[in-house]
Structure formats: C-alpha cells, structure tokens
Amino acid sequence: MSKRRGHLLFEGSDWDFDLIQHVYDAVEHIALKEMGLDVYPNQIEVISVEQMLDAYSSVGMPLFYKHWSFGKQFVANDLLYRKGLRGLAYELVINSDPCISYIMQENSATMQTLVIAHAAFGHNHFFKNNYAFRQWTDATGILDYMEFAKRYIADCEERYGLSAVERLLDTAHALMHQGVHRHPRIRARDLKAEAAREAERQAYRDRIYDDLWRTLPTSPTQTAAKGDDHRRALNLPQxxxxxxxxxxxxxxxPWQREILRIVRLIAQYFYPQRQTKVMNEGAASYCHYRIMSTLHQRGQITDGSFLEFLQSHTNVLHQPMFDSGQFGGFNPYALGFGIMEDVTRICEHPTEEDRHWFGGIAGGGDAMAVLRDAWANYRDESFILQFLSPHMIRKWRLFKILDGEGTATVSVDAIHDERGYHRVRQALAREYDAGLQEPDLQIVDVDLKGDRRLRVEHLVSNNILLDERDGAMVMQNLANLWGYEVHLCEVDAISGRQIKLHEFRPQPGS
Structure with missing residues (x-):
C-alpha cells in the first residue's frame, strides 16, 4: 500500500466538495474513455435524509405537484426509517438532460464514489441510450414540464378549490396505469412545447370568452358516423x-382536461422504467462494479474502501434461493447484474455450450460492445429471452412450476436440463412482459349522441379476471370521470366469449 498511497483518491470516510470533483473526474475517465459509455451532462446534488424521504414520496422528482398521498408516503417512510426498519437508497437519479443525481450527505467517501459510478454513469448511460426511453421520454423538457404542472395545479387549487382538484387527481391516479400509449405512433412528445401549447390554449379561451354564450340554447350534437366509421372517428378501440x-x-x-393530460404525460414518462427495471439496475450495478474494481486495481482506493464497497455491493445483489425460506421473487439488481456478468464470461471465456447457444458473441472478446448494444436495444423481457444462458439457469437452480386452475397441487413443469432450458427462459421472460403484468383494458364503443354509455372491454388471458374489489374501485373512478354509465365486459382474448359484465354509474357529487 505504501507504494500506491500517493495515487489514492481519498483515505478514510470524510469528504468535501473538492474531493467529490476529484472522484468524479477519476470515475468519468474510466466510464467514458475505457468503457465507452455515452451520457447526458451530469448535475450532482448533495441532499439530507429528510430531502431523500421527500424525494421518495414524490416518485423521485425534484419538482412535483402537491397531493395528499405524497404526504402519506413521506410519513410512512419516515416512521420506518426512524425505527430502523428500513434503510434509504444511497442515491437517486433523474432521467433528465442534464441528468440529476442526488447523493446523501451521510454517505462515506467510498459510498459517494460508488453512487457516482452507479447513477451518474450507469443509469445515465442507460437513460440516454435505451430505445424505450428515447421513444417515450423527453429528457430535455421533463423538468420544465414538471415546473409547469406544479404551477398549473396550484393555480387550479386557488381558482376551483382544493377539494375539487384533489378529487380529480385521486381519480386520475387510479387510472394512471391505463393512461399510457403502449404502442408508439409518434416520436416522444416535446414537453416544453406541450406546456407552451397549453398557455396558448388558455389565452385563446380567455380571448374569445363571452358570458352571453351561456344564455344561448345548446345546439344538438352533430350526427356521428355509424358503425365502423363512428369508432374510427373516435380512434376506437383505445x-x-x-x-x-x-x-x-x-x-x-378545460382545466380538468389539462390535469388529465398532465397525469397521463407523467405516466408515459415513467412507463419505460416499468419495462426495464432489471436491465436498468443491472447495467448500473455492472458499471459501478467494473469502475470500483478498476479504481482498486490501480491503487486509487484502499483495500479498506474496496471491502466497504463489496459489502454494500453484495447486500444490494443478495438473492435468496427458492429453498431458503426468504425467497420473495427475483431481485432485479441481482438478476440483471448476473446475466451481464455471464455475458462477459461468454464473450471472454466461452465453453462449447456457450458457442452452441450464443455463437454470435461467444469468444468475441469485446463484452462492453455486446452490453452497450443490449442496453440500447432490449427491454427486460427480450433481454432475458436473448441472454439468459444454461449456465445461469443451473447456477441459480431455476425451474418452472405449473399451478393449473382447479388443481390442488403444483408440479415441476421444467428443470435446468437440456429439455428445460428454453421453457425456463421463456417462462421467466414472460414474468417481465409489461403486456402481461397489467390488464388489457380498452374502450371499444360509446354513444356520444345518445345515452353516452361507455363500453370497456377487458381481454382475459389465461382465465385471469380482474380482482373484484380493485377492479370495481378503478371502474367506479372511470364512471365518475366520464359522468355517465360505464359497462365493463370481460371477454376471452382468444374466443371472444363474454365471461362477465359489470355496470357502474357515476356517484352523486363526483
């Protein structure tokens, strides 16, 4: 150690802002020059425990509108933290341009180095390059749009009353996961332009407003098209x-429509994160592990600091096995990192089995090129389907359970052997298919010129119906927003057979 001490970035746990800059420069050199990462400009901010808890409550955004549920989450997280029942993330990162990384002031110098590598370069690269984020998010405009949303909703609270705005937000939040376009039609929305368009719409409404118009009788609704033409005019099914x-x-x-637009645009912004949890956390963990290991090999951090890092790293990547009594599903950090480490092994030290399964990359040597391509062009489902190897299936002792409807027992349907590899991999990939994790609800018809009844279909896969209680609450919110009767028809996705019909009417005062 004495020969390397002059090259150390730091000793001990204390840090200051000059040290953070020094650490950032060292990490940046490895990330950009040696790993070939491509990132947004970084903005690193130091925050306290209270500020981290506050960020937790508002889905990690530095600017967000007010809502009672955020305060409820803050109190719950704060109580658990004070009682020692949960910890806090060492960092929090925002998909924006510049990319904002929040680091806790309570972190040690080693942890600050780790989270800069993890967030400011690992997550940052993934946000900038993955196709889902490029397709659906506007990193340049999100912060300006969030500022607009916060200001707009605050103005609505003053003008229309806190309870009216809060009631609308409650209803919109209940439908938030049904407020995204899952199939791209246009490029990612320019959120700065969206805020400017709303200002223009409001100015136009103010300019043409005349109180005399409300005294005129309402003109009859223009005759709507019939049959398919009618549904096509309304872009149905939707x-x-x-x-x-x-x-x-x-x-x-108009103000209610704008708040619905705000909620759905924010839902669309977060949609790629729900599709890429395994890849995003796996990529950030892979990057921080490689960067921290390189710093240690070059004598830029001490053995003690590296051991501190390894303890945190292994805690985050801990994955209980199925027979441990602690298994509660797959840790996305562990699964993503494990597959990416295995891809590195396949590229650099392949076996004959690897050459058979991954002939295009086995022995190629340039693991970072393969991973950068995967980070850019896959989401969780396709990534697992493409890169989960027999070696990983055996290492993790993966197998497939068949729990058939109406049976009192379960059976092992596939194991980690030659016949089971494909089936295990396909079954695990389906667990991360966003299209299968949420109900397929579509508005299929409405009679705008008649009774205005809204018809919604749930396409049922594998005979899995909506939960009675949760489904009724969500559809009641829909009926309250629509203002007229809503019919929910649960239909078999293959045969088209109607399974169940539900009717909902708007509640008084909704």
Missing part, C-alpha cells in the same frame, strides 16, 4: 383511457 377521457369526456371542464 387503450389509453386517460387520453380518451381528456379528448371526449362530456362533462369535463
């Missing part, structure tokens, strides 16, 4: 329920 309500909700005021 999977984005919030979008349909925003456009055609018969009882919504």
């Amino acid at each position: 999977e984005n329920i919030l979008y349909f309500l925003e456009k055609y909700g018969p009882k919504l005021e």
